Amino acid sequence: MLLPGITRSILSNGVIFINKKTILLIALILALLAAGAWIGYTIIHANTPVRIGVLLPMTGDVEFKVPLEWAKDTINSQGGIAGRPVELVYKDTGSGNTTRLGQEFLNDDSIRIVIGPDKSVDVFALAPGFIAKKKVLISPAATSGDILRAFGKNGYIWRTVEGDVAQVKVILTILKGKGVTKIALLAENSTYGDTFYDWTGFFATEYGIEVPFIRQFDAGSPTLEADVTEALKTNPDYIVAVAWPQDAATIKRAIDRSGSRTKLFLTDAAAKPALISSLGAAAEGLEGTGPTADPTTGFTEAYEKKFGYRPADFAAPTYDALLIAALTEARQERAPFESLADSVHEVVFGEATVTGWDAQGIRTALQDTLHGPMPWITGASGGLEYDEVLGVDPIASYYANWQVNNGTFRTIRVLDSNNSTVTEKIGGESAGQSRASAGLMSSSSTLTVTYSAPVDRTNFKAVIVGPSRGWSNYRHQADALAVYTLLRQNGVSDNNIILMVYDDVPTVPENPLRGDIHNIPKGQNIRSGAQADYTGANVTAATFGNVMTGTRTEFTPVVLESNASTDVFVYIASHGSPGNIVFGTGNSLLTTEDFTALTNSMRKDHQYRQIAFFVDTCFGESMATNVTAPGILYLTGAAKNEPSLGATYDVDIRQWLSDEFTSGVITTLQADGNITFRQLYPEVYKKVTGSHVRMKSTGKFDIDTPVMQYLKQ
Template identity: 40%
Template sequence: MSDPASVLSSRRLRIGVLILLLLLIGALCYLSWQSAQPYRIGVLLPASGDDDSDYYDTLDWAVEGLNREGVGRRVELVPVDTAEVPLQIASKQLIDDPTIRVVIGPAASDEAFLIAPDFIKAKKLLITPSATSGDLLRMFSRFGYIWRTTTGDRAQTRIIMTILKERGVRSAALLYEESTYGKTFRDWAAFYAIESEIELTSAVPFERGGDLRETVAAACLLDPEYIIVVARGSDAALVLRIMEEEGCSTRLIFTDAVRTDTFLEAAGDLAEGAEGVSPTADRKTGFFVAYKAHFGRMPDDYAAHTYDSLILAVAALARMEAAPSESPAQAMKAVVSGQDGSFGWDSQGAAAAIRQIRSGRLPDLTGASGPLEYHRDLPGEPLVTWYVNWRVEEGYFRPNTYIPGSFGEKRAVEVPDSQDEGGSTFVRDEGKELRAVLVTTSSDWDNYRHQADVAYLYSLLLKNGVRQENIIVISQEDIPHSVMNPSLGHLYHRAGGENIYIPATVTDTAITSDAFVSFLLGESSPEIPLILETDEKSNLLLYISGHGGPGFLEFPDDDHLTSSRFQETIQRMAEEKRFSRMLIVVEACFGESMGIGLDVPGVVFMTGASYHEPSRGAEYDITLRQWLSNDFSMSLTDSIVQYPDQTLRGLYEMTYDRVSGSHPRIIAGNANDLNIPIAEFFAA
């Protein structure tokens, strides 16, 4: 007779084994089911209109090839035609789909700016083949979720200026669409014009789809040799028609958005001879040959980059499968940093590389446009993109010259010739007291960075021992208390940094240029009910942050302070012995225009942008959706903190090298003024 306990134990063992077998079978079934699930990739691209660039034909071709060769799972696109479906609705649909972790698109920079924060918060990858705004990656690269396969338009701007320089061109104007796309060309045209020794006669914006007659006339006004036209196909065709009607013979060079069938159809015979610059593939990859063999036509500008977006998307998904502990951002960074062997870009090579990634290896990815190599310090930004200088001949875009373009290059530090190293050694005078006046001439939420720069400099001076009563802050200080501010009473200079807001002098009403001039001359006013108490023993720091134009600083309500009036005021302050030494720092677009011609002993003028250039924001916060600083001011204060013992000359040279996108300038009453230690103006 069997022992009941033994029987029970045996039965439990059999049940346990059965459960384990069922669990094992279930796990195997799940793994089999999971491995059978496709790599689903969302697509947010247009299938018609000015922004259509044969995206879907290229993607379908790439998917067909990968599925034919096999990458371990079937690749499946989830497309949404953004020409038909509102972008934010389409974007939310793909973000809310848990089976989609990577999305290709959108086509335009304005669209990318709109949805990028949502993808970052959702921790999903967004790979755009054609959103090339210079600010896109400056804003979002640090998160690792926003990528593109074409270098930003900074490179395209440099190439256009290089082409003009090689032709011996001495003057050019810019006619640009007032959008995120056009903004990059506006921001960089003056910079590269200076680098190329070309005079930028004007930069004229226009509204997309509007009447361009007045803007074309404005661009032609100073008779430039060339006009750089940043426009979509239909607007570009209208520019040609207006030029023809007005008899303007100025030559045109177009940017990449023109190279579409829309332009050829709208311009008709006027398109013949039109030329421009567009991104393209490296001819050595063989993409052109393969594309034409498959489609019977040459590819559009962004075909190779669209193909590469698909390769990156599938490679990232394969890496997520091989390394599930990594975030999608980490997976993508790993994919583009691989050095373990190399494969071609075609379906056979790309599929082999993706299978390697799925197995845990990291090959060196190659794309249809060229090597898929990215900046280490700016994740998401390609190192190199090839461009083509094309011309319309017999109704077709014919390639002329192929040129490699990169994100940017260092330029030599240029201290103006008049500011040589001559002059005696600086001797610090005893008994001098520092006074500081920090001014922001703007208000409202969109000007967050101006008040943040003032607040940060204020806090820096206090940390450096300057007494609070020796600092006057002229600002409405409405940003910390704005209804738009999710952290009332807070102001930030770095994303994720500490609150730098210290309540200071507040002007309840908008200041005027008259009130500001009166203040500098020792008089109070209702707008600035303060007295600047300085004398011949005072070292005076005057920092101004706001908007500017060629020859003026903007004040509220269309009030301007002209450069001539500003300089007359400084000259009068000197005559009235209101300072011993004075450092003027202007953070504004076209800032140099306020200082050109200023020749007052003991006065040094510094600014972040030349006469022709805009200044640029720095440190973007995706929660606030605002720039937290200006590039020049951040570079300046960082240099002061890191090297407090340097001279004004050293500060200028260091800041010049750090600023990206403009040419800082310095003007001094005499060369020896540049030998003054910065502590004279930034520390007690």
């Protein structure tokens, strides 16, 4: 049946012709239907609350619900989001499994933004799922330094408190101001403690503070007092302890019993009433740091006036998390086809009107987000200015320097991690992107002279070692295979490479890509085709020693066959401690003494013309402290008192794929095939985050040789 006014003429091919009036009539009907549908949608949409998930504990030392409800009520009192009220959907992680509760939010299509979780380990567990579902996660309290580097640039993972790298920086700033020249570090072996362990040596080096002792301990460890005793033997001015109240009290008692004049400095984890109740009068004078709000925002005073008590450490960032979530939803009202990631970016990088966290500020921020140029949001915790490269983190945080006085924690002063103000944008990167100062590069005379070897080179040999075991050490095996691949692509045959790699990662149950190792996300399988000479339990420090010195045994049939005209390249990626490189699970160690003896033996037996060691381990510089045999160049990713960091995180397999130093070396060599050893050092130095690349030459090594020419058969 045809609509009135339609005339039809059927041709032989069945085409229908419709006159102009009919076309206009159909268009009008469709427009009316669309308008009706849109009006209906708008009416329903306008009355639908904006649901925002909350994945936080509702009980405990940190109070999250109070600032969230305050922020919600303030937003709704100002008209909500385009007239839509904000509704908070709580899932209490204090009484349920955080990962399971987070998955429930992922499966709920009515919720696109979730505030939480408060623990860094839970952020790592949930972030890949949120990224895959293109939902936003905003944590107000997860402070691991690794979160920034793991999830930067993806746009879906954010937090309203800077990572604890900033707290490390503030602590060292305080101690430097006290004239401290030597500290020891005791850090809990946890996701929380790892950041302090990873970064204290870096900032100490920057500030000229010696760290002769650095150690992690398990919470409640029975050997903690012995650790304190060992730390005190280095005569530090302070022990910096990253510990919760029980362990902090143990450390304090051990110091007091020793009679040492060493003082104790604590982090925010210890700043709980349990510390004072445990120590009693002995707690008097204890000092530490903890996150707080920018004192110029007035949030602390307003909170205390409204609720009758001072806010907990993360109250201001929690308030700000909901503020960012609400403004992101407002941005979506304005730009419904924009991705959530882009909407968050627009919110946190706004540069127009400066708005505050109170009712009037929120009203202005909402109106401008909906209709005007994007405002610069200043929250309860301060100006919400974010890392320009990676996002995720604010670039400035505020910390209270507290002291126990008359049985209570009292703020001595408030410090800003970046010396910023709320009156101007400073731009830049967060503390978690800190790189070494140019003035602290290695500068021995052997790195400035020109040398030409008197003996012509006749051949080239390489030894590549990735001795770490287990899924968590994926990056070490990947680093070794990446360097192996670099040499093979540069024309070096397998006959000239001895590859020692534990090689369990391709087949461990945790690996979702069986048989695969890659060093860049979605990259090629660099394990395929690699010919390993030693794997598994055969990859030991003793095996390495035999390989290097040419000592052939039943267990080491493949060894370095070299002479006085052989250029040798040695690469090692593993865990390290001061004076040690770890093989396997730690039962086998290559010590500084072993390394020195090995190089002396090789020199004595004329087993090399020149040797270039590239070592990617924590505390890497410490291995070459006593090396004097001529013809050796030693390049490492970390100074003697600092760890080194992972570089690339793969959210699909949830693992670090490479280390900062190795990644910097490979990308530099791939970009410039003519770069010399002398030129390589400063290039890699400025690329590496969180450690000081070190280069040592014992002399009689031609550092003006192009590296890729040296790494050639």
